[in-house]
Amino acid sequence: MIMGEGELPGLLVNEIGGIHGVLHSHVEFLKKHFYLITMKEFLEDRKHLSKKVQAIYLWWHKPVIDQELLQSLPNLKVIANSGVGMDHLDLKLVATFGVKMANAPHAVSSSTADTGMALLLASARRLVEGCHVAFSLGMEYCEADFLGVKVTRATLGIIGMGSIGYKIALRARAFEMNILYHNRTRRKEHEEQLVGAVYCEKIDSLLQQSDFVMVVVSLTPQTHKLIGKREMELMKPTATLINISRGAVVDQEALVRALQAGVIRAAALDVTYPEPLPRDHPLLKLKNVIITPHLGIKTEKTTRMITEEAVENILAALNGLPIPSEVLPS
Ligand SMILES: O=C(O)[C@H](O)CO
Numbered sequence: 049m050i051m052g053e054g055e056l057p058g059l060l061v062n063e064i065g066g067i068h069g070v071l072h073s074h075v076e077f078l079k080k081h082f083y084l085i086t087m088k089e090f091l092e093d094r095k096h097l098s099k100k101v102q103a104i105y106l107w108w109h110k111p112v113i114d115q116e117l118l119q120s121l122p123n124l125k126v127i128a129n130s131g132v133g134m135d136h137l138d139l140k141l142v143a144t145f146g147v148k149m150a151n152a153p154h155a156v157s158s159s160t161a162d163t164g165m166a167l168l169l170a171s172a173r174r175l176v177e178g179c180h181v182a183f184s185l186g187m188e189y190c191e192a193d194f195l196g197v198k199v200t201r202a203t204l205g206i207i208g209m210g211s212i213g214y215k216i217a218l219r220a221r222a223f224e225m226n227i228l229y230h231n232r233t234r235r236k237e238h239e240e241q242l243v244g245a246v247y248c249e250k251i252d253s254l255l256q257q258s259d260f261v262m263v264v265v266s267l268t269p270q271t272h273k274l275i276g277k278r279e280m281e282l283m284k285p286t287a288t289l290i291n292i293s294r295g296a297v298v299d300q301e302a303l304v305r306a307l308q309a310g311v312i313r314a315a316a317l318d319v320t321y322p323e324p325l326p327r328d329h330p331l332l333k334l335k336n337v338i339i340t341p342h343l344g345i346k347t348e349k350t351t352r353m354i355t356e357e358a359v360e361n362i363l364a365a366l367n368g369l370p371i372p373s374e375v376l377p378s
Pocket residue numbers: 108130131132133134156344345
């Protein structure tokens with residue numbers, strides 16, 4: 049649906065470029081469908097622009113959606129998120145304004161699963177440490193005591209068997225890993241596709257048996273600090289914790305203590321709280337941790353697919369059609 053510029057529905061975005069702004073390379077595509085308004089433009093000319101905005105595209109959780117913003121947009125119909133996690137949005141508040149919400153689960157799952165496997169492999173085989181040694185001391189030091197953990201045929205426990213968890217399992221299969229998973233509801237269809245994957249109704253039994261535990265659940269009040277001191281103590285001392293969901297799903301203070309005391313072998317985190325961590329944070333002083341700056345979805349192709357998925361969701365909402373990835377308040 050390409051209309052003349054005058055008729056295009058207004059799309060509010062935080063900014064163009066920058067950490068929380070839509071990518072420059074997506075602007076032309078967005079402009080084919082929408083009249084783009086940045087938050088700066090909106091705040092400078094609120095009276096005129098507030099009636100134009102029919103949709104908001106959240107990029108990297110921005111702009112912040114609060115009561116004041118919602119009240120000032122009488123024609124807002126839909127908010128599309130540029131990822132799968134919706135923990136930064138007050139879904140109930142948005143719904144009270146009659147505004148629909150959507151996320152982008154299809155675009156993100158493969159890249160996020162790739163990031164999970166990359167962290168698992170990098171931690172197991174000490175790639176980051178090895179790289180530092182090679183750069184700073186020279187290759188001969190790498191022959192020293194650089195023993196890692198074998199991934200092939202190790203046991204991977206996946207907490208959260210949604211589309212990302214499933215794609216991690218598919219990747220782990222190629223490494224001949226044994227797969228355990230925990231999910232609120234058993235996913236028999238995935239078990240059939242992943243012959244031999246074992247469902248653990250209780251998270252404890254997954255923690256006790258796994259060499260690698262990968263956390264892939266959404267952040268909700270129920271999953272906040274799901275992995276705490278008790279859970280880490282249940283893990284094998286040789287086990288590695290990998291978190292690609294949200295920082296707050298893991299009790300970070302407990303994690304620091306567990307890593308310092310050797311309760312678990314290592315952690316590999318794409319998410320923390322806050323993001324980024326302050327430079328003096330104790331996690332940044334530990335050798336048995338890898339931290340990446342929330343890289344989960346970040347590939348050129350994936351970010352493009354996310355924007356395309358968001359546009360599809362927004363256009364459906366504006367045309368009164370079923371929204372492919374609608375998110376309802378629970
Ligand atoms: O939720 C997601 O899909 C990513 O973490 C980006 O926010």
